[in-house]
Amino acid sequence: xxxxxxxxxxxxxxxxxxxxxxxxxxxxxxxxxxxxGDIKNTGFISxxxxxxxxxxxxxxxIGENTIISSEVQMLVHDYTIGNAMLALGAGGVKxxxxxxxxxxxxxxxxxxxxxxxxxxxxxxxxxxxxxxAGSVVKGKIPANVIIAGxxxxxxxxxxxxxxxxMKLHDYIDLLFRTGEYIEKSSSEFNYLYGWHxxxxxxxxxxxxxxx
Numbered sequence: 001x002x003x004x005x006x007x008x009x010x011x012x013x014x015x016x017x018x019x020x021x022x023x024x025x026x027x028x029x030x031x032x033x034x035x036x037g038d039i040k041n042t043g044f045i046s047x048x049x050x051x052x053x054x055x056x057x058x059x060x061x062i063g064e065n066t067i068i069s070s071e072v073q074m075l076v077h078d079y080t081i082g083n084a085m086l087a088l089g090a091g092g093v094k095x096x097x098x099x100x101x102x103x104x105x106x107x108x109x110x111x112x113x114x115x116x117x118x119x120x121x122x123x124x125x126x127x128x129x130x131x132x133a134g135s136v137v138k139g140k141i142p143a144n145v146i147i148a149g150x151x152x153x154x155x156x157x158x159x160x161x162x163x164x165x166m167k168l169h170d171y172i173d174l175l176f177r178t179g180e181y182i183e184k185s186s187s188e189f190n191y192l193y194g195w196h197x198x199x200x201x202x203x204x205x206x207x208x209x210x211x
Contacts, residue, residue: 002027022040026039028051032054033057034062041065042062049069050072052075059076066109069133072116073116074119077102078120105124108143111130114132114133117131126143126145128143129142129146129147129158131152135150136152137152
């Protein structure tokens with residue numbers, strides 16, 4: 001039933017973005033995903049994000065105002081230790097009864113996780129951290145940094161990133177007021193109610209490289 005609901009929300013995302021934003025986190029909570037703050041303040045979470053097995057959903061915690069882009073994968077279990085022990089004949093391990101890791105993933109407040117990133121078991125991401133598209137992330141990631149790559153490494157802090165782009169002013173300012181997106185920096189676009197804001201968010205955030 002939940003899988004069916006997820007497919008329905010993938011359609012809702014395209015036709016009623018505001019409804020999607022406010023109601024999809026409730027479905028994730030029903031699955032077992034935990035939210036560390038007020039669920040009403042959840043940011044955008046793509047319907048294509050893979051949250052491992054439903055059995056392990058409660059091992060994933062997401063903070064407020066966090067954006068998780070398309071096709072991100074979050075893995076909290078890992079059978080590599082079982083395969084390695086089986087290969088070495090260690091611990092009396094037998095095929096079909098492999099030990100495995102089961103570790104939590106915690107994502108802080110106001111984070112951005114780029115498209116097709118993979119978050120591995122035991123990862124903890126600090127507040128205000130940006131993860132570049134396609135990154136493979138593991139371990140304790142500090143707050144207020146930008147990381148990218150495989151394995152993901154810190155490439156700069158958000159202070160420098162913001163300072164650079166405020167000087168360039170190469171971004172689009174959007175305000176959300178009573179269901180209407182209003183662009184401040186140009187009159188070229190006007191995003192009203194529908195899914196056009198999704199295109200804008202992709203344009204703004206989902207880059208393969210972070211300058």
